[in-house]
Amino acid sequence: MSSTSLKEMRNGGEDYSNGHGGGVRDLYGEDCATEDQLITPWTFSVASGCSLLRDPRYNKGLAFTEGERDAHYLRGLLPPAVFNQELQEKRLMHNLRQYEVPLHRYMAMMDLQERNERLFYKLLIDNVEELLPVVYTPTVGEACQKYGSIFRRPQGLYISLKEKGKILEVLKNWPEKSIQVIVVTDGERILGLGDLGCQGMGIPVGKLSLYTALGGVRPSSCLPITIDVGTNNEKLLNDEFYIGLKQKRAAGQEYAELLEEFMRAVKQNYGEKVLVQFEDFANHNAFDLLEKYSSSHLVFNDDIQGTASVVLAGLLASLKLVGGTLADHTFLFLGAGEAGTGIAELIALEISKQTKAPVEKTRKKIWLVDSKGLIVSSRLESLQHFKKPWAHEHEPVKTLLDAVKAIKPTVLIGSSGAGKTFTKEVVETMASLNEKPLILALSNPTSQSECTAEEAYTWSKGKAIFASGSPFDPVEYEGKVFVPGQANNAYIFPGFGLGLIISGAIRVRDEMLLAASEALAAQVSQENYDKGLIYPPFSNIRKISAHIAAKVATKAYDLGLASHLPRPKDLVKYAESCMYSPGYRSYR
Structure with missing residues (x-):
């Protein structure tokens, strides 16, 4: 051929x-x-x-x-x-x-992808609401846990410590040469499931199938990569069918050198404009990698930035239901890791943008609870660096319930990875403090969700506006049907990536994330609000992605970070025209 x-x-x-x-x-x-x-x-x-x-x-x-x-x-x-x-x-x-x-179902879809790519994407695009939970959260979590036993043929590149010094050669082994998006994981923090090592490959594969189905990026320009530095999961190390390196995780200098070689090789092989999306890295590496490479590469961390952008979009949309401006609300987080601090920072930036107040001041509206209780200034010395901006003046508070009573938040956000932590007492307290408490239980998969949709609506007596990370079915309470929203990163990252690609962006900036949030919030219709939804239906996702791509591209051009010139007149139409279509072609 x-x-x-x-x-x-x-x-x-x-x-x-x-x-x-x-x-x-x-x-x-x-x-x-x-x-x-x-x-x-x-x-x-x-x-x-x-x-x-x-x-x-x-x-x-x-x-x-x-x-x-x-x-x-x-x-x-x-x-x-x-x-x-x-x-x-x-x-x-x-x-x-x-x-x-x-x-x-997941395995059947993966078999189809390996057999007939266009039909796979046709199914996914036409039945997105039904199949998204199959190829993405929550099912992809179980697939990663059992990846060794369901592994059939490789779907991406595996770069392990064995390849140190040869990463550029390994990249050249991939048959496609024109790569535009790489999703990479080291498998240390897969969803809320922990260290799955090499078996984390299911995440980059799933994310990139959504880049194509939801964002219209060509499948041939997408590359899933797993960096295998070992695993600390004893169960996997003792599993004879484990497909990765059977050794404890490398850390420190050995880890940093491998990542440095990888990032250098990616840029050398694919150029300045290839988007590298970091996925499911543990906190201690995720923040450092994003900070280290954001000034030299086109990088994006979906757990920190994608989650933040989609949650901010939901908050902006919810103002139509709860009233006031973003600055009028008080936010309390359970969880101060990648997702929690990432969301908190983007909320602070948006309030700063709206009110012209410095971000140091707008952070004071946002409080975080970690495993040791409320993050307050008396704990400053012992805090990790990414938590320090959130240490405000307040007496120590040990539990989430006490924090809700003390802070009196209007918005409660869960990003803890710990299930069942929004207890009946917590939800009832939120409902007693607010006419319409906004409750976001974001942890994935479903088993790790801070509370279910049914619990949120029942315990708040139908007052709560609820959204979650994993999907929940509609709930009937006292004769009324409540439709929970899903604060799913899949709303943001495919359109965000498309916007970077069509503009030829060379760097990611916070202003682009804010633009993506505002674009998504603008897609929520009155009909959606009438059902209590703060996100639009996924059935319109390609249209939504085109609008997000256009706003992100606009911001890239405005900031002087776009390299595709001249700038198209109608960026929404241009984004739509750039989208991959899975229809069959005629052969002669």
Whole structure:
């Protein structure tokens, strides 16, 4: 199977297919969409027979037409029926719904992705609300826990300590050369499940499938990577089927050197504009990596920045229901790690932007509780550096319930990774203090959620406005149906990444995160508010992503960080035109 490189084709857009014996004409433009719009049309010569059926990028299964079966030596290799993509989708959704165990659905979706890429994305885009919990939280958490036993074939790059000194060579082993987004994890803090080592690969794979389905970034330009420095999980170290390095985690200089080599190799191999998204790193590394590389690379930490952006969007939208401005509210967090401090800082920045007050002052509206109680100034000496800005003047308070009573917050946010911590007493106290208490239980997966939707609505006697990190079903309370919102990062990061790509951004700035939050909040309709929702439905996610991408790109241009010039006149339309479409192409 031969192909012409993208660079070779930037010479006026001639049709190259005739010279390559039965090529594929790109009817949609998506394969060059998130490149630079210069290749029109893009053509590719395609293998025939069994090799075509075994290549997930080009395989169409029973959708190959009679003419294509003749032209590509497929006669006899397929049953005689011809199904269009819609019928294939209908059949597969029917089959998926027969599985009672979510993990079996996950495995079926992964098998489909390895067999027929376009059909996989067609299913995910058309049935996003039903399939998002399958390929992402909460099911992806269980998939990571059992990744060793369900592992079939590698879906990304594994870079371990064995590859130290050779990381650039390893990157060159990846078949796709034009990479625009890398999602990387070291597996130390997978969701709320802890250290899963090499088995954390399920997270980058899942995130990047959403970059394509929800943000329209081409699958071929996405690269999942797991950096394996060992694991401290004794169960995995003693598991004969564990697929990673069987040693304790490397730390300190050895760890820093490996990451430094990795970041240098990524930039050398893929250029200045490749987006590196850090995913599920433990607190002690996550903040340091983001701080270290944000000035030299295009980096984004979804746990710190993506979570913050999606939560801020929900808070901005909720003002329509609870009234007042952001500055009028008092915020109390349970959890002062990556997510908690990241959200807190973005709220403080937004209040600062709205009120023109310095961020040091706006932080005073935000209080955090960690495992030792309320973060107050008397604890300053013993606090980790990322917690210090939140140490305010107050007498020590040990429990969350006492903190709620003392601080009297209007907004309670859980980012602790500890389930069942928003107790009946906590929720009842919030309801007694506020006409409409805003309660966000953000920890994933569902088992780690601070409280369920049913508990929030029942204990608050229907007063609470509730959103969670993992999905919950609607709740009926005293004859009224409450629909819980989902503060899911998938609202933000696909559109955010698309905005960086279409503008050719070279750095990420906080102003871009604020722009993404405001764009998402603006997509909440009156119909959504009437149901008590503070997030729009996922069924509109590609439209939402286009609007987020446009706002992020606008900010990149305004800040002088965009390299794709000239600036498009209508960035929303431009973003939509850049989105990958999973429809089948006609082969000649």
